Amino acid sequence: MKFGIVVFPGSNCDRDMQHALQDELQQEVVMLWHKDKDLSMFSTDDCIVLPGGFSYGDYLRCGALARFSPMMEQVIGFARRGGKVLGVCNGFQILCEAGLLPGVLLQNDNQKFICRNVYIRKTSEQNLMGKAVEDKALKIPVAHGEGRYFADEATLAHLEQNNQIVFQYCDENGTVDRKFNPNGAINDIAGICNEGRNVYGMMPHPERACSDTLNNTDGRAILKALVESWVAVPTA
Amino acid sequence: MKFTAHIDVMPLKELLDPQGKAVTESLHNLGLSNVSQVRVGKHITLSLEAASQDEARSKTEEACKRLLANQVMESYTFEITEG
Numbered sequence: 001m002k003f004g005i006v007v008f009p010g011s012n013c014d015r016d017m018q019h020a021l022q023d024e025l026q027q028e029v030v031m032l033w034h035k036d037k038d039l040s041m042f043s044t045d046d047c048i049v050l051p052g053g054f055s056y057g058d059y060l061r062c063g064a065l066a067r068f069s070p071m072m073e074q075v076i077g078f079a080r081r082g083g084k085v086l087g088v089c090n091g092f093q094i095l096c097e098a099g100l101l102p103g104v105l106l107q108n109d110n111q112k113f114i115c116r117n118v119y120i121r122k123t124s125e126q127n128l129m130g131k132a133v134e135d136k137a138l139k140i141p142v143a144h145g146e147g148r149y150f151a152d153e154a155t156l157a158h159l160e161q162n163n164q165i166v167f168q169y170c171d172e173n174g175t176v177d178r179k180f181n182p183n184g185a186i187n188d189i190a191g192i193c194n195e196g197r198n199v200y201g202m203m204p205h206p207e208r209a210c211s212d213t214l215n216n217t218d219g220r221a222i223l224k225a226l227v228e229s230w231v232a233v234p235t236a
Numbered sequence: 237m238k239f240t241a242h243i244d245v246m247p248l249k250e251l252l253d254p255q256g257k258a259v260t261e262s263l264h265n266l267g268l269s270n271v272s273q274v275r276v277g278k279h280i281t282l283s284l285e286a287a288s289q290d291e292a293r294s295k296t297e298e299a300c301k302r303l304l305a306n307q308v309m310e311s312y313t314f315e316i317t318e319g
Contacts, residue, residue, distance in 0.1 A: 060303070060304070061306055064303065064306065068303070096308075097306065103308060104306055104308040104309045106251065106252075106309055107253075107254045107255065108254065109252055109254055110254070111254040111255070111257070111258050150251065150308070150309065151308070152308070184252070
């Protein structure tokens, strides 16, 4: 399998993601320009990543304009065919704007841009990441002004019933609670997936926590989940 | 014919609007203590060519639904004027 990383005007975590996947996880990575619209070199076994940043300057709403870029139109089709897609931070916002994930990311309730390490814990085993990561607090950096996940009651109930909540904010011991939630996200949600389990969005940045040099490798298992899931699909 | 759409996009009432909250507090700091519940939205204007006011209205509606407002978090209203 291989990864494609979409570069929008204003993306700023694309190279971090490339480094994490290519150099830390030894994966083949292709950088994709937002104005191109050729995804023919990718099969649904591959994964397209929407990196963090401030695509289109966050104009109108975070992710709202990126959603209509030529490459995104292709990514939407790719996801609907079952292709794997991961959106981190601004990428998560784009996936919500594109309707590939439900809900929306609102301005943080404390009115601040938050840039620090937080702890997250998997909520369910019923998805690729939940299966792959240990059930403990993972230290992962966040850097966002609009990370307050929100969905209406019916959508939220649906997410819970279907085990689509992937990560929640917690403390270093793994206790999930409102007081460890940095942005006011509903139900302390840090990441979700779609019903088909092929589209993932999360606010924290696993790609910034993949290197021994940075003294934090808690993000590796999260990205590794996308690599190993294909190998791990039972054939029997 | 040429029309102008005057569009207001507002955060949904039931959602916390941190920007509005911060502005409310600043107005209190100015001494305007009787001000409350400030909410900050967007005002968007656009010109469009359409055969009739109805067509201008439906095109504006489409622009709002598909891009200008995200109805999970915002509501919109607009007026159409000629010229």
